[in-house]
Amino acid sequence: MSELTNVYIAEKLRNQFGGAILSASEPYDMLTIVVNPSIAHGVINWLKNDAEIKIQFLTDVCGAQFPEIEGQEFCVIYHLHSLTNNIRIRIKSFLPASNPIIATVTDLFESANWQERETYDFYGIIFEGHPNLTRILNVDEMDYFPLRKEFPLEDGTRTDKEDKYFGR
Amino acid sequence: MNEFDDKSVEQIEEQEYTTLNLGPTHPATHGIFQNVLTMDGEIIVDAVQTIGYIHRAFEKIAEHRPYNQITTLTDRLNYCSSPINNMGWHMTVEKLIGVEIPKRAQYMRVIIMELARISDHLVCNAVVGVDSGALTGFTYLFQWREKIYDIFEQICGARLTTNIGRIGGLERDFSDEVYKKIKEFLHDFPKGFTEFSNLLERNRIFVDRVANTGAISAERALSFGFTGPNLRAAGVDYDVRVMSPYSSYQDFEFAIPIGEKGDTYDRFIVRQNEIWESLKIIRQAMDNMPQGKWYADVPEFYLPPKEDVYTKMEALIYHFKVVMGETDVPKGEIYHSVEGGNGELGFYLISDGGRAPFRLHFRRPSFIYYQAYPEMIKGSMLSDAILTMSSLNVIAGELDA
Incomplete structure (x- = not known):
C-alpha cells in the first residue's frame, strides 16, 4: 500500500469521479477538494466506504457566502476526518444563489442533522432529503437568513443607536 | 431493557x-x-x-470584529473552560499568520489549558453527584475550582470569562505568586480530589444509580459526532492533543483514559481519570519550563510594553494599530482544533485579507453531540435522563453559540 498523501488521495478521487472534481489544493496542509454539488454526497459516501482512506468521522458542516462570485454565491464546507489514518479532508461545493440545493448527508452521518439545519437556518441552503429541515437556533418566525452578507450586523431601522447620539 | x-x-x-x-x-x-x-x-x-435560547450570533459578530476582539466571544462558548477556547482561537490566528511562538509560552499555555480542563471536569462530575443526590461532593469540589480561578485571576485578572493570552503569546510572564499558587494547588488538590473519588467512584449506591444509564455504542457515538470524554467513554481513544498535537503536547507523557459502555458511569470515570492525567501534564510542564520569552515577535498583533508606547514612536504606531484592529492578515482558509473540555473545539476561518474574518465558524462539540440525547434517553426513566444530560456536560453557551 502506498502512503496516503494528499496528492495520492486527490489523484484517487480524480480517477473515480473525473471532471466532477473541480480542483484540489492544500491550504495549510489540509487537502481541500472542490466538487460539483451534484456529486458531493457521492464523494463523501465513497470516501467513507473506501477501504484505504476510511473516513469515519464528519467533523463539521458549515456554509459560507461569496456574494461577488456570480453563480457560486453559496458554499457548503464539509470537514471529514479519518481517525485510523489521521487524515483530514475538506470538501467544498459551490451553489448558485438562484438554486441553493444540495443533497443531505444525514444518511451517512447522524451528526450532519443539526449542522445542516444550522446551515439552512443561517444561509438558506436547502439540503434535499433532510428529515427535518427547520430552523434550529433562530426563531421559527424569522423570514430572512441572518448570516448572509446583505444583512448588516445591527437592524438598520433602529433609531436608538444612531451615530449622532454617540458623537460619531 | x-x-x-x-x-x-x-x-x-x-x-x-x-x-x-x-x-x-x-x-x-x-x-x-x-x-x-x-x-x-x-x-x-x-x-x-x-435549542437556541441563548443564541448570541457570535459568527455574525465575528465578521465585524478585528481578530483580537474575537477572543472575548470565544470566552462565552464553553464558559466552564474559557482559557481553552481563548488559546484555540489564538492558535488558529497564529497558524494563519504563520507564527511559531516560543516554547516557554507554549508550556505556559499547556498549564493554563490543563487547569481549565480540570475545572471543567470538576464541575461536570460534581454536578453528576448532585443529580444523583450527593450534594456533599459538589460543595467540596467547588472550593478546588475556586483555587483554579484564583490562579487564573493571578495570571490575567479575570476568573470566569478570562480572555487569557494574546495572539502571539501571553500578556505577561507568570509571576512568583502564580508559581506559588500552582504549586500549592498541585500539592493540596490530589488529597481533596481523592476524598471525592473515594466518596463516589466505588460507592455502591452511586454505581447502581449511574451504571447502564444513558449508554451509547462507539459506532453510534462516532456517527453522532461525539468527541472528547463522551466519545472516549464509549471506547474510542480519539484525543486531539495526541492525534494532532498543538502547543507542544507531544512533549508530555500522559494516558488517554477510555471507558467501555459509554454510559453515565463510564463518562464519570473517564473525566475522573482525565483530571489525574491533566495533573501529570501540569507537573511535567512546571518541571521542564523552558527559559525564554513568553511572546513571539509579531508587533502587528502583540501589544508592545506600555513604557515603550510612551517613549518609542514605532511602539506607539503598533499599539494604535493593534488596539484599532487595523492589521491586515494573509488571505486563506484554515481549520484548527483543540481538545476542549467537551471535545474537539474547532475554528474554521476564511480570511479575505481584511481586518475581520470573512467567515468564522465554531465547531462546538456540545452542539453536535447533544442531538444524540433523545436516542440515549428513550426507554429510560425521567430521573436517569437528568443524569444523562449532566454527564454529557452540555454547556448552553457552547450549544447555542
Missing part, C-alpha cells in the same frame, strides 16, 4: 401518553435546555429538543 419490549405495537398505541415540558428553565438541567418529553408513566417514549 424497558417494558415495551414484550408488548405489541397495538398495545403501545392504546396507551395514553403524557406530554411533559422539561425546561427551558428547569432547576435540574443546569442551563437553558427545553425537552418536550412524551412519557408513559415514568418512562420516556420520545423527546423533542428545542
Whole structure:
C-alpha cells in the first residue's frame, strides 16, 4: 500500500469521479477538494466506504457566502476526518444563489442533522432529503437568513443607536 | 431493557401518553435546555429538543470584529473552560499568520489549558453527584475550582470569562505568586480530589444509580459526532492533543483514559481519570519550563510594553494599530482544533485579507453531540435522563453559540 498523501488521495478521487472534481489544493496542509454539488454526497459516501482512506468521522458542516462570485454565491464546507489514518479532508461545493440545493448527508452521518439545519437556518441552503429541515437556533418566525452578507450586523431601522447620539 | 419490549405495537398505541415540558428553565438541567418529553408513566417514549435560547450570533459578530476582539466571544462558548477556547482561537490566528511562538509560552499555555480542563471536569462530575443526590461532593469540589480561578485571576485578572493570552503569546510572564499558587494547588488538590473519588467512584449506591444509564455504542457515538470524554467513554481513544498535537503536547507523557459502555458511569470515570492525567501534564510542564520569552515577535498583533508606547514612536504606531484592529492578515482558509473540555473545539476561518474574518465558524462539540440525547434517553426513566444530560456536560453557551 502506498502512503496516503494528499496528492495520492486527490489523484484517487480524480480517477473515480473525473471532471466532477473541480480542483484540489492544500491550504495549510489540509487537502481541500472542490466538487460539483451534484456529486458531493457521492464523494463523501465513497470516501467513507473506501477501504484505504476510511473516513469515519464528519467533523463539521458549515456554509459560507461569496456574494461577488456570480453563480457560486453559496458554499457548503464539509470537514471529514479519518481517525485510523489521521487524515483530514475538506470538501467544498459551490451553489448558485438562484438554486441553493444540495443533497443531505444525514444518511451517512447522524451528526450532519443539526449542522445542516444550522446551515439552512443561517444561509438558506436547502439540503434535499433532510428529515427535518427547520430552523434550529433562530426563531421559527424569522423570514430572512441572518448570516448572509446583505444583512448588516445591527437592524438598520433602529433609531436608538444612531451615530449622532454617540458623537460619531 | 424497558417494558415495551414484550408488548405489541397495538398495545403501545392504546396507551395514553403524557406530554411533559422539561425546561427551558428547569432547576435540574443546569442551563437553558427545553425537552418536550412524551412519557408513559415514568418512562420516556420520545423527546423533542428545542435549542437556541441563548443564541448570541457570535459568527455574525465575528465578521465585524478585528481578530483580537474575537477572543472575548470565544470566552462565552464553553464558559466552564474559557482559557481553552481563548488559546484555540489564538492558535488558529497564529497558524494563519504563520507564527511559531516560543516554547516557554507554549508550556505556559499547556498549564493554563490543563487547569481549565480540570475545572471543567470538576464541575461536570460534581454536578453528576448532585443529580444523583450527593450534594456533599459538589460543595467540596467547588472550593478546588475556586483555587483554579484564583490562579487564573493571578495570571490575567479575570476568573470566569478570562480572555487569557494574546495572539502571539501571553500578556505577561507568570509571576512568583502564580508559581506559588500552582504549586500549592498541585500539592493540596490530589488529597481533596481523592476524598471525592473515594466518596463516589466505588460507592455502591452511586454505581447502581449511574451504571447502564444513558449508554451509547462507539459506532453510534462516532456517527453522532461525539468527541472528547463522551466519545472516549464509549471506547474510542480519539484525543486531539495526541492525534494532532498543538502547543507542544507531544512533549508530555500522559494516558488517554477510555471507558467501555459509554454510559453515565463510564463518562464519570473517564473525566475522573482525565483530571489525574491533566495533573501529570501540569507537573511535567512546571518541571521542564523552558527559559525564554513568553511572546513571539509579531508587533502587528502583540501589544508592545506600555513604557515603550510612551517613549518609542514605532511602539506607539503598533499599539494604535493593534488596539484599532487595523492589521491586515494573509488571505486563506484554515481549520484548527483543540481538545476542549467537551471535545474537539474547532475554528474554521476564511480570511479575505481584511481586518475581520470573512467567515468564522465554531465547531462546538456540545452542539453536535447533544442531538444524540433523545436516542440515549428513550426507554429510560425521567430521573436517569437528568443524569444523562449532566454527564454529557452540555454547556448552553457552547450549544447555542
